[in-house]
Amino acid sequence: xxxxxxxxxxxxxxxxRVLAQTWLRRALLSAAIGCIASxxxxxxxxxxxxxxxxxxxxxxxxxxSPQQLVWNPQWPRFRAIxxxxxxxxxxxxxxxxxxxxxxxxxxxxxxxxxxNATRDALRARDPGVRxxxxxxxxxxxxxxxxxxxxxxxxxxxxxxxxPDVAWQLSLMNAQAMSLxxxxxxxxxxxxxxxxxxxxxxxxxxxxxxxxxxxKFAGFPSSHTSTAFTAAGxxxxxxxxxxxxxxxxxxATACIGSLAxxxxxxxxxxxxDRHYASDVLVGALIGFALGYVYPWLLHYRFGTPDAAPRAxxxxxxxxxxxxxxxxxxxxxxxMAGQF
Numbered sequence: 001x002x003x004x005x006x007x008x009x010x011x012x013x014x015x016x017r018v019l020a021q022t023w024l025r026r027a028l029l030s031a032a033i034g035c036i037a038s039x040x041x042x043x044x045x046x047x048x049x050x051x052x053x054x055x056x057x058x059x060x061x062x063x064x065s066p067q068q069l070v071w072n073p074q075w076p077r078f079r080a081i082x083x084x085x086x087x088x089x090x091x092x093x094x095x096x097x098x099x100x101x102x103x104x105x106x107x108x109x110x111x112x113x114x115x116n117a118t119r120d121a122l123r124a125r126d127p128g129v130r131x132x133x134x135x136x137x138x139x140x141x142x143x144x145x146x147x148x149x150x151x152x153x154x155x156x157x158x159x160x161x162x163p164d165v166a167w168q169l170s171l172m173n174a175q176a177m178s179l180x181x182x183x184x185x186x187x188x189x190x191x192x193x194x195x196x197x198x199x200x201x202x203x204x205x206x207x208x209x210x211x212x213x214x215k216f217a218g219f220p221s222s223h224t225s226t227a228f229t230a231a232g233x234x235x236x237x238x239x240x241x242x243x244x245x246x247x248x249x250x251a252t253a254c255i256g257s258l259a260x261x262x263x264x265x266x267x268x269x270x271x272d273r274h275y276a277s278d279v280l281v282g283a284l285i286g287f288a289l290g291y292v293y294p295w296l297l298h299y300r301f302g303t304p305d306a307a308p309r310a311x312x313x314x315x316x317x318x319x320x321x322x323x324x325x326x327x328x329x330x331x332x333x334m335a336g337q338f
Contacts, residue, residue: 069162069241074302078171082297086175093181096189106194106216115275119196123272130271131209137267141223144230144260149173152234152253156243165241172294173233180229180289184222184282193218196272208272221274224282225289227261232290240299261286 071077078086111119124130153173157166195201195218201211234257237243238250265279274282 067160067245069157069160069165069243071162071165071168072240072302075168075240075298076301077168082171082175086171086178089175089178089182093178093185096182096185100185100189102189102214102216103192105192106198107192108219109194109198111196111275112277115196115277118269118276119272122266122269123196124270127208133267134210134271134273137223137264137271137273140260140264140267141227144227144234144257144264147253147257147260148230148234148237149177152237152243168298169237169241172237172298176229176233176289176293177226179293180225180286181222183285183289184220184225188217188219188222191219192216193275193278196275210273218274219278219281220285221265221268221278221282223268224261224265224274224279225286227264228283228286229290230286231257231261232287232292233294234290236291236294236299240302240304 110116124133149170153169154166157163157169193216195210195215197208197211198215200207201215205211231254235254238253242250244250244253261283265283268274268279269276
């Protein structure tokens, strides 16, 4: 009885920063769902406005603007089954987040393979430094989401008079992001892996500001999986669509998104919120959902060269993300033709 009321009678040991991080996680999910809802509403509005704009255009030759993006007819559009699967994944993500409880005890504690060695080498010892690094991981994650969901999938296509492309990209984003939330949430509530600080927090409840915050949500790293989902989406969109008008700039966008996602994962290690295996599995899940999943359902049916470029000459640089390389067989590499 006394323990359950300690935080009410005495000053709560959690500083405002801890509460802010808790609300940030909820805000990230709400923002993802909100982005999906705004995409649906915006796409519905543009679909309703489409016929009204096409009728007057029939009196004049329909010539695409040089700046306009055009969806390749070879790429399958979202159909009824796609809308249904997206709605199911969103519903499942919400249910897993708010209805499936966390276990009261961990089912998995301690590191495996290289986890402990990596933790000893990278983690920050000072609690204040760890807290600052965790904030940095929040910032890089939010930056990745804003880049792919807002700038690349809404602002750029609409600025280039391509609401149809914005609609298709946003639907792919919504499907990949909601699946990532669903899979990551189910995994860390099922695996119930203790955070790296679990043993120290048992010995000293004041060892870390987040000792009592989602302490059994270690596997996988949802920050990392979400950041790599965003990076995968950025890379596949820019590989197949000339969003920035030149292959060099599109490749740069992919490299930048991968750098942000990698930084997010490294910050989670330095902030001592995850083991290296949590981060690696999160990265694999995220990139598979962000890059491979849209490619399988849409982009693989047409090549980047076949994508209409609205009168612009084809770029001399062709690039893509491939698994591994001769010098790094277990990672990702970028290959190109000049």
